Amino acid sequence: MSTQEQLAPSRSEGAHGGTGVVHGDPVQTHAPAHTDSIHLPRPTAYPIIAALGFTLLVAGILTHYVISILGVCLLAYGCVGWFREVLPHEMHENITVRVQEISIASARKSVGRLPGGAESGGQRAHVGVGAFSPLVGLKGGVAGGIAMIFPALAYGLIAQHSIWYPVNLLGGAGVSGMTGFGNPTMQDLRAFHMATLGFATIIHVISCTLIGLLYGSILPLMPKHPIILGGIIAPLAWTGILFAALPTINPEMSAHISWPDFLLAQFVFGITAGWVVSRSSYYRTAKSLPFAMRLGFEGGGVGREDGEDHR
């Protein structure tokens, strides 16, 4: 084992010795070392013997019991030999070490910096330089949810002659198994049902609230055109997904939906919720502030003087 090499990490900028601690050096070679040799576990055949024995023990089930007996013998021999190698003292061998200098250096000498700060047109160091309060999202969702009721009811009244038509679709056909509202006729959809009104209200409140909260989180990421994202793109996206998926998930409900009117209601929701969210006060997240300011230090030069919204 005379071909082993000892690695003494060094730097092109000036190697340091193997026993000194240099402050700031992430990799140090000061650890107490075996200077001439290193002790490693001794190679052994007992694991392969034990593995072969175990395999033959199992193989005997499929072939002949004699194979299993042979397997038991080998397994026992492997285990005993193994135990004797580690008990009472573990067997090692010495591996001789030969010193060789390994140069750890990079041909790349310069370190580039990504341009920072959205204001300078560069890459942001932190995603989400600012945020809305969670309550803002909640308010937006509630406002949007109230606003979209009107086009939906108007559609029901004008096109289906009943304001309960969209309510029943949302609350009844969507959860037909739970409300006993399976395979509804047009007559059913136009009539008032307390259960479907209850379910529709629950679904409407939950979904509007959640989407409003989502708006409160996402809109700061696209601060330039919040209405386009929240009012147009997002409703278009989820309406498209529903349009594609609903015929598979619930074909009956899908057949009763007028998609242009559905989309109109979603636009009303999106524009209202987006508008409420985007006109609310916007604050910078702490992680985009200087460290001293985050620690609470006060005084000149630790942060921006105005402390106002920068979007």
Place this chain on the structure above:
Amino acid sequence: MADASLPIGSLDLTPEALAEGTFREYLHGWVTTVDHKRLGILYVLYALFFLVVGGAEAMIIRVQLMYPDNHFVSPEVYNRMFTMHGTTMVFLMGMPLLFGFANYLVPLMIGARDMAFPRLNALSFWLTAFGGILLYYSFIGGFGLYGQGSAPDVGWFEYAPLTTRTYSQGHAVDFWALSLFVTGWGTLGAAINIITTTISMRCKGMTMMRIPLFCWLLLCTSALTLVAITPLTAAQVMLELDRYLGAHFFDTQAGGSALIWAHFFWIFGHPEVYILVLPAFGVANEIIPVFSRKPAFGYTAMVAASVGIVFISLGVWAHHMFTVGMTSAANAFFTLSTMIIAVPTGIKVFNWIATMWGGKLRFATPMLFAATFVVHFLLSGLTGIMLSASPWDWQLHNSYFVIAHFHYVLVGAIVFSMLAGIYYWFPKVTGRLMDEKLGKWHFWLFLIGFHLTFDFLHVPGILGMPRWVYTYEASRGWASWNMIASVGGFIQFLASGIFVWNLLYSGLHGAEAGPDPWDAWTLEWATSSPPPEYNFAVEPVVASRRPLWDLKHPSDTDTQYE
């Protein structure tokens, strides 16, 4: 004899210097080795051998399906081929490959001299090896459903009641269960070793939040392995009790339940997908930053996402069973839990993109494979989300759409990433660089072949072609899609041949690599290529996640930012 420099209770039994050079001594050295690097190489060679075997079985399947009404092989042989292909690729190729990477790299990356339990490490490998041999012995040793020498032939997940003695006479099923029972113990040993090594053998300064992401991913994989393999092992014992001792665990007519087998299998089977893909994530986490010349974006988020995947993946298994007739509540639960796993995996995809964003990208062969892995994983994740919706799954379950989806994961993501890893760490293992020109030929041909095969296999799936089908009529409209897929299979096989040639050629004649050919940052590049038995003559001490960056740039160390 006692040696004062050794730990208390150790003996120094250094052998006399042997005469070098005989083949017998060389072979003896490999058979008796407990060195983590040699065992890692053995694992990888074993996996590559079975990659060729499993690939050959896949080609037989593709030739059989190339034309309508084809009879290239008999139905019996066809059944064995798809069963053995799946079993081989998952148990004898995928898992040994990941454990090979882990064995070789984890100790080097954390600054250790060996695994925590070197002898257990050797036992684990040899159990895996002998289990594989036992499985393939079934081709001559078992007789199956059709009364002739046969390998297992009822699909790689061996559903009951096909596995009962009524439907599977002979020993084909037993060979499957018992050989994987043997490899399962090897897998458990390897997982225990990786966990213990990562937790308890890190060098000074290597805190858990400084270990390379590859080590984090292997830690997660090993933890998942411990939880997932045990139900399969238990189920295999129950299956053998059914077949040999008249138990009725999976016998519905005697009060058992065939469905219980499906639950047991998929409680193992779905985490198994993540057992295979998490190391692929780990490989990408090492390669993408180095070839983007930027630190990995969002280390903490990546760790959290990995741990999140481990937990969530344990609660999604029944999405493989939407069609068995579960309750609406169960369908809804497994649909939602499956969709939720898109969150941590999505975090990873965004972080890989963010790592590359603004970086100085260098598309050497490892980076080509790693970047393609990200794209493929994203696409396979999207079809996974589609299949997680139970109504969609009801339409496409057990169709070629599902085949295409999971091959996108297993080949498009896992194999591409592992190939990236082989190209990346080959210089460390052999001291020689792989040939770039051959590497690029391999990459482009494999990429083209992959997309021809697995993009187009989605279509016959949507048109209703079921998996495992032996042949089909021309009027079905599946012929041209299958022809394209088979041609793609041949191209992949050709590309794999180039890869094997590159391995052999570069191993013998490749350019000298030196210790750090990629200008990388983790500890394995701080030692020579190949590393000596002891890895590091002196124990490294680190102060950041990129110790070699700190050494190379002492005026701009990472310690300022972490």
